[in-house]
Amino acid sequence: MESLPWQDDLTAAVKQQFGDRVLEFLTYRDQKFIVAAPEAAVALIEYLKFEAGFDYLVDVTAVHWPKREGAQFDVIYILYSFERNDRVRVKVKIADGYKPETVTTVHLTANWLEREVFDMFGIQFASHPDLRRILMPEDWSGYPLRKDYSIIQMDQRWVKENLGIESGQ
Amino acid sequence: MRKLLRTIFLVDLAQGLWVTFRSQSTKNIYTEQYPAERPKVAERYRGAPRLNNNPDTGETLCICCDLCGFACPEQLIVVSSVRNPETRRKELTNFTYDVSRCMFCGLCEDACPVDCLELTQDFEIAQYSREGLIWDRQMLEEGPKPTQYSS
Amino acid sequence: MATQTFLDANELVLNMGPQHPSTHGVLRVILNLDGEKILGTDCVIGYLHRGVEKIAENRTYPMFTPYVDRMDYVASISNGLGYCLAVEKLMNLPAPPRAEAVRVILTELNRIASHLVWLGTHALDIGAITPLFYTMREREEALKIFENYCGARLTTHAFRIGGLQYETYDGFEEQVKAFCDAMEPRIDEYETLLTGNRIWIDRLKGIGILTAAECKQYGVTGPMLRAAGVKWDLRKAFPYSGYEKYEFDIPTRENADTYDRYIVRMQEMRQSVRIVRQAVANIPDGPIIAKVPKVVKPVPGEVYVSIEAPKGELGYYVVSDGTNQPYRVRVRPPSFINLQSLEKMAKGALIADIVAIIGTIDIVLGEVDR
Ligand code: SF4
Ligand code: SF4
Numbered sequence: 001m002e003s004l005p006w007q008d009d010l011t012a013a014v015k016q017q018f019g020d021r022v023l024e025f026l027t028y029r030d031q032k033f034i035v036a037a038p039e040a041a042v043a044l045i046e047y048l049k050f051e052a053g054f055d056y057l058v059d060v061t062a063v064h065w066p067k068r069e070g071a072q073f074d075v076i077y078i079l080y081s082f083e084r085n086d087r088v089r090v091k092v093k094i095a096d097g098y099k100p101e102t103v104t105t106v107h108l109t110a111n112w113l114e115r116e117v118f119d120m121f122g123i124q125f126a127s128h129p130d131l132r133r134i135l136m137p138e139d140w141s142g143y144p145l146r147k148d149y150s151i152i153q154m155d156q157r158w159v160k161e162n163l164g165i166e167s168g169q
Numbered sequence: 170m171r172k173l174l175r176t177i178f179l180v181d182l183a184q185g186l187w188v189t190f191r192s193q194s195t196k197n198i199y200t201e202q203y204p205a206e207r208p209k210v211a212e213r214y215r216g217a218p219r220l221n222n223n224p225d226t227g228e229t230l231c232i233c234c235d236l237c238g239f240a241c242p243e244q245l246i247v248v249s250s251v252r253n254p255e256t257r258r259k260e261l262t263n264f265t266y267d268v269s270r271c272m273f274c275g276l277c278e279d280a281c282p283v284d285c286l287e288l289t290q291d292f293e294i295a296q297y298s299r300e301g302l303i304w305d306r307q308m309l310e311e312g313p314k315p316t317q318y319s320s
Numbered sequence: 321m322a323t324q325t326f327l328d329a330n331e332l333v334l335n336m337g338p339q340h341p342s343t344h345g346v347l348r349v350i351l352n353l354d355g356e357k358i359l360g361t362d363c364v365i366g367y368l369h370r371g372v373e374k375i376a377e378n379r380t381y382p383m384f385t386p387y388v389d390r391m392d393y394v395a396s397i398s399n400g401l402g403y404c405l406a407v408e409k410l411m412n413l414p415a416p417p418r419a420e421a422v423r424v425i426l427t428e429l430n431r432i433a434s435h436l437v438w439l440g441t442h443a444l445d446i447g448a449i450t451p452l453f454y455t456m457r458e459r460e461e462a463l464k465i466f467e468n469y470c471g472a473r474l475t476t477h478a479f480r481i482g483g484l485q486y487e488t489y490d491g492f493e494e495q496v497k498a499f500c501d502a503m504e505p506r507i508d509e510y511e512t513l514l515t516g517n518r519i520w521i522d523r524l525k526g527i528g529i530l531t532a533a534e535c536k537q538y539g540v541t542g543p544m545l546r547a548a549g550v551k552w553d554l555r556k557a558f559p560y561s562g563y564e565k566y567e568f569d570i571p572t573r574e575n576a577d578t579y580d581r582y583i584v585r586m587q588e589m590r591q592s593v594r595i596v597r598q599a600v601a602n603i604p605d606g607p608i609i610a611k612v613p614k615v616v617k618p619v620p621g622e623v624y625v626s627i628e629a630p631k632g633e634l635g636y637y638v639v640s641d642g643t644n645q646p647y648r649v650r651v652r653p654p655s656f657i658n659l660q661s662l663e664k665m666a667k668g669a670l671i672a673d674i675v676a677i678i679g680t681i682d683i684v685l686g687e688v689d690r
Contacts, residue, residue, distance in 0.1 A: 288471070
């Protein structure tokens, strides 16, 4: 099944506000998502929060597509509106090394969620208040959820120094 | 006023203690006297694995299809077999099952087409060494033999 | 850390955990203190990180189901339900009605069991030892049902993609009904022990306030959000697995403090009993599993499906690339996100309150760290 385009009042309003910076409005299995240009993400989420009532940031996550040219990562923001009882996802495609703006300024939840994305994918969020690793040890090297990181791979140096064993296997 | 009286006569405390004392009766005892008395586990309990033999002939039921090995998320089952040139059927030579890594999820049991591999009700599978938890065909067919204690 | 504070005292840094009985696992909280007052907290988590999301990318869809049980291990059935629903949505393969009804019964029993663990340990942290024994006794009954149903008590692996693996056993309905009958007076019993208890009230009232607006800011869901007066429950908002067929209320409270969260959870247990009664009264006949292809291979696409787990919104974001392994599985863990609000709730509280505040969030570290 292909993703289908989606149109209603919200898309019209967003389109009018953001113009070309919003690329697509799609639905897949009745779930809506908006594909936006990376630099528009924060403004779009802010707009959705204050103008459209999407006041709860459910989740921030990322997906690594190493084979895709130019934009290796999808960053996904899932938003929910208590008023409308509706969910919408905002998806931005970014290249490796691009530093998207943090959304902690709009939703405080994003603090730990973005830290986790940084921890797992190495996406640095610009002007994040406290961008440290959260689940992995702080001096670990490598980003485990990237596709080129094998499931049995580990930071040998860290394991040797901290656990005193040759390998965790 | 009522509140004051309740406070003076410690009504809350008495109520709470009443609940406590009510549960003191001997028929509410839930302690199990293990190992003197072995607990009865459910019929569907997923415990120690076993390879079933055909009860009439004593031959293994396994047809060496390796479906259990494919189904296992931990990939801890290794089925080795040789094809018998006469009957053109695979014959089981060895079967290793690493219980130390098993999470008793039951996927292998579900996958087995002939009900050969089964997770049984035996739950006493502790060993003194890791190596002891890698079970071979013989161990799987006989099952673990825990020490029996009697009261 | 020599920041000068009131009375020229130095700020004191106190390390709580990772091995501390009231952190419910391996949570380390670094507290900045001025005397007994908490100025700031910093949570250090990740001690239990097992890389569940990475494991998912290296397993086929059905193979991953047992792993989700190990996240929130006191509510493993809810985890399994969420994952199965997500993959079913991805494949557009709804479970048959009989499977849905049995799923609802087991998940609600699991909610009760999870709340019982929470109640017992929370009361223990506050200093009331007795409730723990009682709650464990009732939980045992629920676990016996799980054991009889699927053969495991904690990491149940009860559901499969497309429905159920196991048919209900003989006497399932009776046992569930007996559990419901026993449960209601028992909840009253806990309430006699705690609700009016003065020490309990003094320790909980007005502690750890998180208003509705703050809850939304921090993405806090579940009983914590409902204790702040927001009538929101995913079972009503996006009914899944046939929840629209059952009558139940969403308990809410207004004060948004620890005591209210306790009341909300107690009410929730009663509502769960109510749902279980309705569900068990008419379990439809029919198949228990949909026609699932031998190799689960969804077409490329992505879905986000969430359920109301005992702790809050538990979401699964599953991306498929058309192979038999998920391309990406993201788990939105309620404990992880709720824990983030600890900072806000603990600020200005006393050191003795932090135990109550950690308890009230109802975290399971297996889920925080995944
Ligand atoms: S029970 Fe699960 S983990 Fe153990 S061997 Fe079978 S499939 Fe593998
Ligand atoms: S699935 Fe059953 S028959 Fe096939 S190899 Fe395994 S134990 Fe033998």
